[in-house]
Amino acid sequence: MATLFEEIKSYKETFKQKAPEEKQRIMAQATKELEESGIAKGLKTGDHAPDFTLPDATGQSVSLNEELSKGPVIITFYRGGWCPYCNLELKAYQAKLPDIQEAGAQLIAISPETPDSSLSTKEKNNLQYKVLSDEKNRVAEQFDLVFKMPDYLIDVYKDSGLDVPGHNGNEDWELPKPATFIVAQSGEIIFADVDSDYTKRTAPEKVIDILKNHQ
Template sequence: MKKILFIVLATITSVVHSQTAVPKTATDIAPLLIGEKIPNVTLQSSDNKEVQLADLFKKKKTVLVFYRGGWCPYCNAHLQALAEAEKKILDLGYQIIAISPDAPENLKVTEATDKVKYTLLSDSKGELIKAVGIAFEAPENYKSVINVHSKGMNTSLLPVPSVFVVNPESAILFEYISPDFKHRITNELLVSVLKTIK
């Protein structure tokens, strides 16, 4: 009987561990699907204030962007492109929120460098990227960069660059997830998607 109980407990433990383990590569992630809800997590603003994500979502439909950090040139190009399309996106009734593992003070640098007026938030502990299912184990050559930019809060996780369109109830209406960090959704495609959702 003890042996059977041990086997059952070992099986349960391994199943729970496999569900919480972070994937080793960007192609192994299991993101939330359309219709599922983005979890309400407390994040930090660039002014180092705590922000409840669900409270921001309640204001209007949201273009929710996950990027690797202000140190990533592909991310910076994407953020700059979004800044150029911001008026069109706002005119369609959406807000833009971009989230990275960068610490709040590094968000300020990104705001200035990329001329960003929309909201940047810090998920330096990686809680949201894990909950959304887009976190993966960063390659060794990125770990020191992540550590520095997150101010030591994150030493090993990266988000797969992703764009979600979320309604005021936090439900996902559309998603674009690119395990190849060099490829991002174009402004043209994003705007056309937002027009169809509207």
Template sequence: MSLTAELKKYADESAQRHPGEAQVVMKKAIDDLVASQMIAQAYKTGAKLPEIILNNALNTEVNVYDILKEHKVIIAFYRGNWCPYCNIQLRALQQAIPEFEAKGAKLVVIGPETPDNSLTTKEKNELTFEVLSDIDMKVARNMNLVYEMPTDLQELYKKFGIDIEGNQGNTNFELPIAATYVVEQDGTISYHFLEEDYKLRADPKAILEAL
């Protein structure tokens, strides 16, 4: 099953588990995000990747431009280990690692989690690639990928038992949109996927076609 199909299957099942008001709240949050046109300001194909220096799950500093000296880089932004769609995406990306590397690309993912929570994400999904911790989403914000969760969505997530504050180590209630990039060795973005709907992610097949 493709990532796209797997995400749709989970979304359909989730809608059955959480019908009514929960669906209204989540759909309105997406619709409002679309209406804000924030994606218009996000980094896209043709732009130069900004400097990205973040700590990984072991709290060791990683400079993405150091990786670019030897490889193309795939960068995927995720929301947190509490997000089932993110976990599905990360596992699908892990399965595609041999194909990515055969095309000379390395994968890194960036999330707003603290390093300890990034380590949980890495271990839970058995990931072999770098999971970088973007504290307070400084990198994602610089790339215009950050939005503030509306209050009703915050309350819904709390009812679901999701601890955004504990996961991120702050009280900002901000998240990155679903974003994936392919970056050439000179730092130029050659592929982008940007989506306000958190249930949609770049499929590994599309990423491979862009490499």
């Protein structure tokens, strides 16, 4: 089975071959500007994770503190089910879910999508872990992950038929940077990976290794 890195590499190669050069240039420019802006750097290792309560894909409330009572929690913030890189990541974590559970951890995925959109993402990828809806990015804000898409990038998304407002239930055009955190039962963040480049994701194998070493 291909690793997440290999899956992403393959998708990027296909995108490079098929997508118009101008579209690729604009998207690369937006990523570069986001990186250089210095905004939304994310919480760091050693920080205390803020508690939160969010609805899952079926509308049931899930709180971080309650999940931490069961063991350490992996939190992965993703942009939405419309993002191919997010779907690759979500499926990669699903494939490693037995190993994550064996390490005694819980897994939570969070996006700004509405519960209905989150349910579609969960069903599409056959996810057996909690997929939470963080409308208006309130929790992502607490983790210092939120940025507003520039107008020129919004135009590209619209031209591509990507209805981000439809998925998120608002016209903010705000997204979280993709990020993965491991939160110990004490609430301390023992691993944090935040990247302005939305094509870069944390391999589940890396997360599992950290969990095992922390036991």
